[in-house]
Amino acid sequence: MINDLLIKNITKNVAFSKTELEEFTQLFHSKSIKKKEFLLTQGEICKFEGFVLEGCFRIFIIDKKGNENTLYFAAKDWWLMDIDSFMNQIPSNLNMQALEDSKVLLINKQDKIALYDRFPKVEKLFRIMSQKALVSWQRRLINNHSFTAKERYLHFIEKYPDIASKLTDKQIAGYLGIRHEFLSKIKRQS
Amino acid sequence: MINDLLIKNITKNVAFSKTELEEFTQLFHSKSIKKKEFLLTQGEICKFEGFVLEGCFRIFIIDKKGNENTLYFAAKDWWLMDIDSFMNQIPSNLNMQALEDSKVLLINKQDKIALYDRFPKVEKLFRIMSQKALVSWQRRLINNHSFTAKERYLHFIEKYPDIASKLTDKQIAGYLGIRHEFLSKIKRQS
């Protein structure tokens, strides 16, 4: 079944009954995105929260200097959304691009609200998911402060080898917060 | 009333009835912390979630090089907690130090769980709070990647003048992710 991965993902955090899970997953609709195409581009309002079934996405911002700054990569079994744009219905700063042919499950705002209202446990689920994400963002900032680019690079390819293998060096550099020329120099010495 | 600030803070995000608010706030107990004393030190398990009534705290990590890396400052009307340590009852990496004589409201884990179970709206509240926090952590990481230390410094003192005025330059440097000697040089030129 197509929703197995989603069910497995959510029940890791909160227990749901079979019927609850059915109602839950029915509100998601699947969408295919071809390599290099965008699920969201900056300026648009983010009308969905998404869960990756297949493939991989790069979520990035283009900053004032024109650099592509990658917030995170969302591979299979990851969530992707612009919370700010979705919650407040304001234009997004984010771009979400498929790195390969991908498939996602999406839920729109009304259905998400309906889900929250129908099952308080969904609030708990997203509360827990957000708090876990918070912890990893805090860690990432500290890592950026305490480690050199080389250390961060080695840590990244060790921790996420599957994602790293799908990326160009430019994209990895955009995640590490360095220029790709410098990443090239780092790789030479290591 | 001592709890007015807390009530105002939570009702910004979720509406509660008067009786709900009473039950909610009753589970918090207040604690005074003298300047330079610690609400939490690394190695301890974080047994509380806290809300600052008065004063200001610095939440920092000591990294492998021995540098004090500040995650954030929590002034009046802010929450402070080590989510990871609190949720999973594991030793904390964080230190929470009062920058001046301070007063906090604390809730322990059992009471927090009781609160979640009693009022599903509390799940919503902390879900929303966490998601908002997530957005600002994402922004902060991007800012760290796209701006120089000088730009980050000027941005910080403009955005948080009240907090900045309570801090030593060493503490500000620890938040910006630079050495205090360099901050001194930045200030000279600006």
Next chain:
DNA sequence: TTTACATGTTGAACTTGTTCAACTGTTTTC
């Protein structure tokens, strides 16, 4: 299959930020 365009590499000069040490000025503390 050739063209065109992206990605990756390298070097040289440059900017940003670090390190260490010495010095000065301020708070604590006894």
Next chain:
DNA sequence: GAAAACAGTTGAACAAGTTCAACATGTAAA
């Protein structure tokens, strides 16, 4: 009120990371 401890400043040498330009390589497209 003196001594100790800490915060801030400065300079010089250094390391980390950027910029720009030139070239090489790979890859998508016509």
